[in-house]
Amino acid sequence: MQRWIIISISLILFTGFAAPAEIQKAAPEFTGTTMEGKVIKLSRYKGKVVLLDFWASWCGPCKREFPFLVQLHHALKDQNFTVIGINVDTDRSKAERFLAGQKVKPDFPIVFDGKGTIAERYQLEGMPTTILIDKNGMIRYRHTGFRDKDRAELIRRVKELL
Numbered sequence: 001m002q003r004w005i006i007i008s009i010s011l012i013l014f015t016g017f018a019a020p021a022e023i024q025k026a027a028p029e030f031t032g033t034t035m036e037g038k039v040i041k042l043s044r045y046k047g048k049v050v051l052l053d054f055w056a057s058w059c060g061p062c063k064r065e066f067p068f069l070v071q072l073h074h075a076l077k078d079q080n081f082t083v084i085g086i087n088v089d090t091d092r093s094k095a096e097r098f099l100a101g102q103k104v105k106p107d108f109p110i111v112f113d114g115k116g117t118i119a120e121r122y123q124l125e126g127m128p129t130t131i132l133i134d135k136n137g138m139i140r141y142r143h144t145g146f147r148d149k150d151r152a153e154l155i156r157r158v159k160e161l162l
Contacts, residue, residue, distance in 0.1 A: 033111065034109045035087075050083075051073075052131040053069055053085050055086070056128075062128045064146055065128050070106050072154070140161060
């Protein structure tokens with residue numbers, strides 16, 4: 001019996017099934033200042049599906065993901081959906097250069113988190129980290145990294161919550 005328990009726990013740990021433990025937990029509240037100087041608070045977005053995207057200017061996958069997020073937000077913003085970008089660079093000018101280099105400028109808030117206080121609340125494991133929050137403020141999906149094949153899964157998960 002003990003052997004079966006050890007094997008079961010090992011399988012859970014090594015196959016990643018333990019990772020969704022935080023799914024269905026309330027998203028940690030935060031207040032942040034956007035790149036334009038506007039103060040936003042996560043709880044003000046209750047009633048919308050929110051995609052939090054933690055990114056950095058030095059992150060290769062972030063560079064590939066960002067235009068996709070701009071398109072996704074533009075396509076779904078009228079359906080109670082928003083993206084909130086959270087930049088974790090320690091130097092604000094690097095985030096500004098990254099944003100200035102985008103062909104299509106984001107029309108969603110970008111919060112500068114240079115001290116990492118918001119990132120710490122969400123216990124990031126890598127860049128980018130995408131967190132989907134449902135209309136009731138509960139975390140429903142979390143993904144680290146970005147590959148082109150992740151697009152369809154992310155779209156599917158967002159549409160499920162709308």
